[in-house]
Structures are given as structure tokens and as C-alpha cells.
Amino acid sequence: MRKRKQWKKQIFPTEIEQLEEIMQSKFKDNPDLSFSKYEHMGKKIAVFYIGYQVDTEKVEKSILSTLLNKEVEWTNPLLLNTIPLNSGTTIDSLDKILERILIGEVFIYIEGESEVVSYLLLNKEKRSLAQAETESLVLGPKVAFTESLTTNMNIVRWRIKSTDLVLEEFTIGKVNPRQVRLVFMKSVANDEDVQTMRQRLKELDVDEIEDSSVLKQYLADSQLHIFPQFLSTELPDRFTYAITKGKLGLMVENSPMGVIAPSSLFSFIESTEDIYMNWYAGTFLRAVRFIALFLSIVITPIYVAITTYQYSIIPTQLLISIGQSRAQVPFPPILEALLLEFLIELLREAGARLPTKVGQTMGIVGGIVIGQAAVEAGLTSSILIIIVAMSALASFTSPNYLLGTTLRIIRFPLVILGGLFGLLGIVWGLSFLIIYLLRLTSLGRPYLAPLYPFRYKDLNKVFYRTPLKYQTKRASMYRPKELFRFYKKDAAKKRDIDE
Structure with missing residues (x-):
């Protein structure tokens, strides 16, 4: 030394x-x-x-x-x-x-x-700009980030043509140094958030960071939490949209993903498509997404709990149908559900690891063939196959892969609690989950904002959309320095062609 x-x-x-x-x-x-x-x-x-x-x-x-x-x-x-x-x-x-x-x-x-x-005078081989693969959109720009940090910075600069934009440089890694850029709007981003992120980047003492996904794990408030605390995206429009709203962004050399912080739970359920649609279509799709993701974690546990303990609340005709479907099944509902859920996870993982065309075919054909064979062999009931398929389909509505994976993991302990204690066990599990989320933070900001702490003026940024002319303010839950995007009186002015 x-x-x-x-x-x-x-x-x-x-x-x-x-x-x-x-x-x-x-x-x-x-x-x-x-x-x-x-x-x-x-x-x-x-x-x-x-x-x-x-x-x-x-x-x-x-x-x-x-x-x-x-x-x-x-x-x-x-x-x-x-x-x-x-x-x-x-x-x-x-x-x-x-x-x-x-x-x-x-x-x-x-x-x-x-x-x-x-x-x-860098001479780095890089792929050309292409369409995003992990985040599919119907409306809006299709271009995605690449592995070139220079290209990614050019894209961000092209989308935000403002001298207020800051791209602060850091070098992280003792053995294999990598360039990292902290991106934010100087007049909008909260100074406390900027200083917190700077401190965490400067204090990070590691040999190397392989990707932005690894970097955000190092920078997270706690590495023991199961929920993702920072949002990753390969879409420049989503990245720059978050920056203009007062959040911070991170870009890493050789990584095609940008990181957005701080992020609430609801940030992972939002999609940039909600912005490009009319307010009523965006609100409807966002509501469908919320309902689907909630059902994806509770529908299978509820079926297990009801068929094990609370079957008296099932309508008579449906109860007869369930009884006939399960007549040849030798396993209790909890083992039957865990078996099918594990089978779905195998199909999903196999489809993701195989080449695209083969993976899609294998997922569809494998699900149909194995499901039909399981019913005919008496290993499971046809009704549970429908329930598990609905649960898997609902989890696919998540715009973020990491959140979808987290919800899939949570479903397993809820199934076990439902099988052991009935509906009361599910209530215990959901109560523990809510308490856990209330204690979680992202860059020091509450993870359940704006529900906790409650800010009703920010609800239209999360649960529903309003027409653009009414969206005069940025979300106050992230405490931006400049709260107003524009003033309502100026936006509401109508001018004739001869003015």
C-alpha cells in the first residue's frame, strides 16, 4: 500500500x-x-x-x-x-x-x-439497437437499451434534452472495474435520495459487479428481503419517464438494464403502456393487473383450504362436482396442489431455458399433455388443474419478471398454511405479508407508498389514471424538489386559430 x-x-x-x-x-x-x-x-x-x-x-x-x-x-x-x-x-x-x-x-x-x-478511443463490439425482449409493449417506443454504456447514455440524452440532466460517473470494482452512471434531474430529484445513493455507491467495496441486477442487490436497503427493492427495465422510455418524475436511475457498463430507485411495490405493477392509452383504458388495465396478481397468490390456497376444512361454504352443485372430480385422487388437497404447482414451475423454467420456439411449443404441449395424463391417472382433479392454470395465467400479467417470481414463491407457503389451518391460516399468512411490506423500504422510502403513509393525492399515480390535463403534480411520496409539472390554468387555456 x-x-x-x-x-x-x-x-x-x-x-x-x-x-x-x-x-x-x-x-x-x-x-x-x-x-x-x-x-x-x-x-x-x-x-x-x-x-x-x-x-x-x-x-x-x-x-x-x-x-x-x-x-x-x-x-x-x-x-x-x-x-x-x-x-x-x-x-x-x-x-x-x-x-x-x-x-x-x-x-x-x-x-x-x-x-x-x-x-x-474505445473500440467495443456492441449490438445495434433492437426491440425490447423482456418487456413487451403494444404502444409506445420499442427500442431497448444495449450493453454499451455510451449508447445508453446517448439514448437517455436524446430522450431528455435538458441541461438539468445529470449523469454522474462512478467506477466500481477492484479487480474488474466497471463504469456506473447515476442519472437524475438536478432540479427535481430529492437531494436526500441523491446523497444516499452516492454514499452507497462510494462505500461499495467489491471485486466486480457483473450486471446492473447485481449492483442493485448490493445497494438495496436489505439483501435479505424477498421483494425486489429497485426496479430494473430495458425500456429507455420507462427509465426516462421515472427520471423526469424525480426518481434516480443507474446505468452500468456492459448491462442492457437500467435501474430505477426508489421504487414502491406498485412501481412493479405499472406499465408505460398505461400512459400511452386513454385514461379509462389505462385505469381498466391497471385494475385488471392488480386483481390478477392478488388472485395469483390466493386462489390456489383458498381452494386447498375450502376443500380441506371449509367445504360447507361451497354451493351444493359445485361441491358434488368437486367430489366427483376428486373421487379417484389418493392425495389430500394440499399435496395435490403442491404437486401441480411444482409441475407448473418445471414447465415454466424449462420453457424459459429452451430456445424460444421450442420453449413455447414445449410449454403449451407439455401443459396440455401432462395435465390430461395426470387427470386420467388419478393423480389430480380436473378442477384443481383449472385453478392452478388460472393462478399461473394471472401471474403472467405482472410487467416485471422479478415481482412475478416473488409472487410465485409466496404462493407455496400460503398453500401449506391453507392446507394445515384452513382459511384462518391464509389470513395469518396475508397478515404477516402485509406487516412485512409495511416494514420494507426502498432507498429509505416506504415500500407501500402511497398507502403507507397514506397520501390520497398520489392514488391517481398508482391505482388509477386521470386525464393528462389533471396530472399537474409529480408524486409527493418521493418528495421531489419541484412538485408541479405544469399549472392547470395554463393547460386548460384554449386558443382560436387567429390568436
């Missing part, structure tokens, strides 16, 4: 040979280090970089041709003003050089100078 501090203070100015020796020792197992030495107008100049990381054509045309063909005595300020690139900076720390050379920067050192000139 003492040696690293000594390098930071004393290596520059230095001799070219000493710098080359240090760089070669650091990259002795990396044959791709290019360290070239030149002598120009009586001064020694070194240009060094990792070959496969940079655009070598730009190095030759923009840097070397300018550096060697002009009859001037180079200094760092003259170099920065002459080379036709706009990403030039100076660095005086060896640690920063070793960090940045791995992300595609080219370094120029003029012997005797106290700093090294650096240019970012």
Missing part, C-alpha cells in the same frame, strides 16, 4: 524508460499492451494502450499523425488544444492510468511533464 502511495506522488515527472518498465511489469502477462516510444523536436514521447480495447485507426490518424508531423515542441496544454479529439484529459496518478487503460483509453506522455494526456 505504501508503494502505491509513493507512485501517486513521485512517478511524474519521470523518464520514459522507467514508465515503460512499470507498465510492462503490470502487464507482463498481457501481450496486448502497446508501448511505443518516439523522439520529436528533442523530446521523448510515449504512446501506450491496450491494443484490442482501442480504435487503432483513430490512434494513427488523430494522434500519431498530429503528434509526429507537426514541427512544434509539444507540451500537455498544446497537445490537448491541437489533437482533433474532444475527450482529452490529464492524469497524474498511476492508479488511474492502470484503471482507465483497461476501458479503452490511449495515453500520451511527454518526458518531463507532470501529467499524462489521456483520450478515450
